[in-house]
Amino acid sequence: MSAGSMSVPEGRAVTVRVPATSANLGPGFDTLGLALGFYDQLEVETRAEAGATVEVIGEGAIDSAAPVPTDASNLVVQSIAHAFAHAGVAMPGLNLRAHNNIPHSRGMGSSSAAIVSGLMAAKGLLEGIFEFNEVTLLELATELEGHPDNVAPALFGGLTIAWTTDEGPRCKKLLVHRGVSPLVLVPSFTMSTKLARSLQPDSVPHEDAIFNVSRSSLLVAALTQSPELLFESTEDKLHQDYRAEAMPQTSALIKVLRENGFAAVVSGAGPSILVLCSDPSQRIATAELVAQHEESPWRKLMLAVDFAGAVSWNTFSSSHAKK
Known part of the structure; x- marks a missing residue:
């Protein structure tokens, strides 16, 4: 049948x-x-x-x-x-x-x-x-x-x-290294994925493409084997800067976090922030820093990797x- x-x-x-x-x-x-x-x-x-x-x-x-x-x-x-x-x-x-x-x-x-x-x-x-x-x-x-x-x-x-x-x-x-401790910072405001994608240029400089190939390759190693490399491996030149003007609060908070050595990135199309911490103690320190610098409340989700x-x-x- x-x-x-x-x-x-x-x-x-x-x-x-x-x-x-x-x-x-x-x-x-x-x-x-x-x-x-x-x-x-x-x-x-x-x-x-x-x-x-x-x-x-x-x-x-x-x-x-x-x-x-x-x-x-x-x-x-x-x-x-x-x-x-x-x-x-x-x-x-x-x-x-x-x-x-x-x-x-x-x-x-x-x-x-x-x-x-x-x-x-x-x-x-x-x-x-x-x-x-x-x-x-x-x-x-x-x-x-x-x-x-x-x-x-x-x-x-x-x-x-x-x-x-x-x-x-x-x-x-x-499988992700057991030390990796994600923190997601969720704002009250929203972001349209369609709008975020519209801000992306059709082409990028050759050196920026090479930069991101190296960092994304390194990020796989950082997440699976070497969490101490998370900060350097989360650098980006392909999309986040182009979208920054559409979510200034997100961009400003990421700047503060990265200036203090935390591996903060835009989560998806934003406006939430993902911080990839190398261990739970670093995640607590990140949340404390956010509390000191946030201009408006951000919901702090200390999550496991599923x-x-x-x-x-x-x-x-x-x-x-x-x-």
Whole structure:
């Protein structure tokens, strides 16, 4: 029996947990990403009635300053639909409950988390009907996000190196040195990823490109083997300076942190700041310095590196199964 002739039973339920991510990491523009121990959780259950309804708790809730859609236009629902279309199976009616902890429009991978949540939910709902492998999940996520640097660590965890080939996106997951202690500084203001990308020039000086190749190569070594090299390896000439005028508070605080020897970079498209500390004591010292210099409050998240990536688990109510 083909997948297209099968349907998902009513009452099948899936829960998904997806980590926040930080992309670029300074010099690794559109290539390097890191999964962080800070999570969105999604609960999905199939129903008899067609369509989808979404209950959002936390970031993007209906009573928040920037609510997200609660119908079929929701990014999670769109991602589920994208996976079902790939599988050639009609999407059932869905009830979704999204527990959103990852800040939106702050450079912590909230859109990637939504996309990966939807794909992993679809994978769970289609278990036994259609199987998704890791390559397919990365391809589908990249089609929706546009580039793989955030979706790769959201899917697989750890430090990821992402690249594209004629056959599609690929990534390599690496384990991070246990001494690496991330600190994410989250401001109250937001930043549009589209705006940040529009500030990027179409070309850069040859010497700047060489500079970033050396630093991004060194950063892989620093994160996996030699945390003492984190400061030097997080230098960048490709994107952060071009975007600085759009987020002056971020730029100013990074300048203070780096002048004091801390490996601070823009997290993703910003405006959050990622500080890659070489040990927990350095992370505490960084937070104390921020408290002394912040012009407005920054939320200080002392996070672990997430090594698992997106995880899901299924429940199935046989009483709702289609006969």
